[in-house]
Amino acid sequence: MKPNRDWQDRARDLQKHYRRFKVDERILLTGHSHQAWPDVAFDGQMEAIEDAARFVDDKWSVAFEKADRVRAGYARMLGDISGEYVLGTNTQELLVRWLSALPLDMKPKLITTDGEFHSMRRLLDRLNETSVEVVKVAANPVGTLVERIIDELDERTSAVMLSGVLFQTGRVVPMLNELEDATNDRGIPLLVDAYHAVNVLPWYLPELGLEQAFIVGGGYKYCQFGEGNCFLRVPKENDWRPVVTGWFAEFATLHQSPGSEVQYGNGRWAFEGSTYDPTSHYRASAVLDFFEQQTLTPEVLYAHYKGQQQHLISLLREKDWPDHLTLPTDELDTIGGFLVLKTAKAADIVQGLRQEGVFTDSRGDSLRLGPAPYVTAEQLKQAVDALHRVVTG
Incomplete structure (x- = not known):
């Protein structure tokens, strides 16, 4: 052929x-594990150093612009007009923040699959050694996966966590819209790992029926961003209070008077972290521009x-x-x-x-x-x- x-x-x-x-x-x-970076990534890396030397501690306003560029890039890749994006060094730190907001003391059950990537798998395996019950639904056959997950939902379920594309087999999980409908009807949060979907499939949240879902992923694979460029997509009006919380989350509440409890903003702000190395966002921003120039x-x-x-x-x-x-x-x-x-x-x-x-x-x-x-x-x-x-x- x-x-x-x-x-x-x-x-x-x-x-x-x-x-x-x-x-x-x-x-x-x-290409499924890590892709080469285009040469413009080097320019982005150097720009980060030059801005740090030029602006010293005043670099953060410029760095935050790069972060916003990365957020917008992920939203575009997912066809998303209703979510907000928290950026993190890796998916593990983002999952920890997310899990820390769940009412696991009152609803000690998490549902996942036996085909998840290492970050999620290890965290959930460790939680399963505590009072939390982690139910692993067999990832295969993938055609009935969503149906079998729905069968496990009950009043003890805190959340459902699974991949949109399975990292071992490459199979796309169908009928995610039915899973979101079922979890929404029961008030159960849904988190989908999109690492093997972002920028390789036309995997658009409105078309998939995932506009109320949390989405986690990153740019180390198909986006060619390199390390340090992961994201957690948060529904816009989300009002969670994660236990693991960074001081950047206070940026959304500066206008509020201090209260007796820790204050949180809505949406992504509740999940924001702390001081980080912005070099990765400079690199990702340069690669995003390159992809647009190449109409990729x-x-x-x-x-x-x-x-x-x-x-x-x-x-x-x-x-x-x-x-x-x-x-x-x-x-x-x-x-x-x-x-x-x-x-x-x-x-x-x-x-x-x-x-x-x-x-x-x-x-x-x-x-x-x-x-x-x-x-x-x-x-x-x-x-x-x-x-x-x-x-x-």
């Missing part, structure tokens, strides 16, 4: 913007990724593979930005591919192949040829 010419030409053209990461000298199939919208990127995935599958099917390796069978519109090959030798294959100059990763028996916009059709063929050598050599 010939690759679609649109994404093939674009990938070749994009490579010149990623010189520092040498994307033309090595094959980075880590979620719709464009979705078509690009699907073209790459289809080409990869076609190349894989042209070869004979040993019995221990199973090729992907999912329809492309049911998965996120990466392909999963099943093999008990996944970890060993990752190391073998690294020796061939092909970078990818594995989770258990899942070998994950994640293209990125700058990966060309020629590189995908080289990667499949290398994979074949590794597993048959």
Whole structure:
């Protein structure tokens, strides 16, 4: 199968913007884990240093403008006009603040899945060792996941927490709108991890029926922002009082007279943190501008990724593979930005591919192949040829 010419030409053209990461000298199939930064990220990083040197402690007004740019970027990627965005260094710190606001003493039950990413999984596993009951619903089969979560809802449930795209399998969770309806009817908060959906799928909250949901995610993967660029999307009129609270949250209550209890603003302000390194937001702001200049919208990127995935599958099917390796069978519109090959030798294959100059990763028996916009059709063929050598050599 010939690759679609649109994404093939674009990938070749994009490579010149990623010189520092040498994307033309090595094959980075880590697009689902971390992507290369465009060269403009270096300019953003330097701008942060220059502003710090120029303005000293007065830099914060400029830094907050960069943060607002990042908030607006996430809202645009999610098609969101009704939420507010708290920024954090990682999803773990944002989840801690969020969990600290739940009435776990009165409603000690949390519902999640057995397919969650490490930050959420570890936090919930530890809570499950306390008086909190964490119910893990099997992530597969994904088609009935929402229905099975709804069956677990009861008056003891404090919240539901799950991914919109499963990080091990890449499968998109369907019927999230039904889950939001069910949780809203019962007054139960819903938090969706969108890390594998943001800027790789046209994953828009109004269309998904998730306008009342909390959304957590970040820019280390498909946004190419690098570390330190995570977010928690908060419904606008939310009035929670998290126990884990930073002094930035006081910015929303400066006009209020001090009371006998800690004051909180509405929306994102209740979840704000404290002093942070703004360098990551400078970098992300520069990358956002680059994506806009290149017209790399979620719709464009979705078509690009699907073209790459289809080409990869076609190349894989042209070869004979040993019995221990199973090729992907999912329809492309049911998965996120990466392909999963099943093999008990996944970890060993990752190391073998690294020796061939092909970078990818594995989770258990899942070998994950994640293209990125700058990966060309020629590189995908080289990667499949290398994979074949590794597993048959």
